[in-house]
Amino acid sequence: MIDNAPVRTLVHKGLTIEGWSRAAVQSYWRIPELKVGFDLGAQPWSFMGTGTWLLSHTHLDHVAALPVYVARRRMMKMEPPTIYVPEASVEPIERMLKAVARLDRGRLPCRLLPARPGDEIELSREHVVTVSSTTHTLPSIGFVVWERRRKLKQEYHGLPGDRIRDLRLSGTEVTHEVRAPLVAYLGDSSPEGLDRCPAMFEATVLITELTFVAHSHRKEKIHKFGHMHLDDLLARRARFRNEVVIASHFSTRYTDDRIRRILAKRIPDMLDGRLQVWL
Numbered sequence: 503m504i505d506n507a508p509v510r511t512l513v514h515k516g517l518t519i520e521g522w523s524r525a526a527v528q529s530y531w532r533i534p535e536l537k538v539g540f541d542l543g544a545q546p547w548s549f550m551g552t553g554t555w556l557l558s559h560t561h562l563d564h565v566a567a568l569p570v571y572v573a574r575r576r577m578m579k580m581e582p583p584t585i586y587v588p589e590a591s592v593e594p595i596e597r598m599l600k601a602v603a604r605l606d607r608g609r610l611p612c613r614l615l616p617a618r619p620g621d622e623i624e625l626s627r628e629h630v631v632t633v634s635s636t637t638h639t640l641p642s643i644g645f646v647v648w649e650r651r652r653k654l655k656q657e658y659h660g661l662p663g664d665r666i667r668d669l670r671l672s673g674t675e676v677t678h679e680v681r682a683p684l685v686a687y688l689g690d691s692s693p694e695g696l697d698r699c700p701a702m703f704e705a706t707v708l709i710t711e712l713t714f715v716a717h718s719h720r721k722e723k724i725h726k727f728g729h730m731h732l733d734d735l736l737a738r739r740a741r742f743r744n745e746v747v748i749a750s751h752f753s754t755r756y757t758d759d760r761i762r763r764i765l766a767k768r769i770p771d772m773l774d775g776r777l778q779v780w781l
């Protein structure tokens with residue numbers, strides 16, 4: 503295996519979260535079981551097999567590897583990937599891919615699709631993604647991956663199986679869809695991006711940016727840049743129902759040590775052990 507980019511891994515209830523993120527450097531994440539990834543700031547060689555990507559916004563630390571990834575898939579004779587991006591970014595990305603294809607003298611086959619807040623994206627029969635709006639310095643979106651199941655409607659509980667089968671055969675809808683949020687990805691955003699999408703607080707796993715942690719970095723100014731401060735996380739601590747909260751995308755102004763020290767001091771219980779700091 504070619505090791506071209508750092509990857510951290512966490513397994514929780516059958517979901518493998520893989521990724522790495524640092525502000526202004528690169529961000530990329532994927533969940534192999536869901537066959538989906540978020541952002542392409544770089545593309546670890548091992549991520550190539552994932553064919554569907556959801557891009558939160560077009561800052562270079564989140565999209566720089568998009569043409570590289572598409573070219574590698576073609577070179578390895580894999581299916582052209584499907585890449586969802588904010589609607590306003592589709593046309594400029596198409597132009598960028600055309601220019602890169604000319605420079606590289608190679609085709610860049612992919613399905614580039616717009617994602618708008620409110621959209622639903624089908625990943626499979628069991629999984630669907632919802633798109634929400636986030637607040638950054640350019641068009642940006644967040645994502646929640648839901649598990650969906652068909653469940654027998656309440657009124658048919660207790661009926662014998664053959665009676666339910668007869669109802670189904672006669673065209674009666676005996677089941678309804680039940681959804682549960684599995685993984686939420688905020689991307690880059692001020693805390694409004696979380697507040698606007700309640701499912702972010704409910705998802706089993708939340709991947710959130712936490713660009714600024716130091717007291718000297720004022721949160722009012724940070725909100726203008728479309729980012730989160732540790733104070734924003736603390737102000738919402740009672741709302742996080744997630745089983746795992748992965749904090750990432752820390753500013754390069756801090757050393758790893760300083761981030762760990764500040765977090766240990768300000769959240770000594772690490773959200774009852776649910777907070778993971780990814781450095």
Ligand SMILES: [Zn+2]
Nearest residue numbers: 525526563690
């Ligand atoms: Zn970023």
Ligand SMILES: [Zn+2]
Nearest residue numbers: 559561638690
């Ligand atoms: Zn950004």
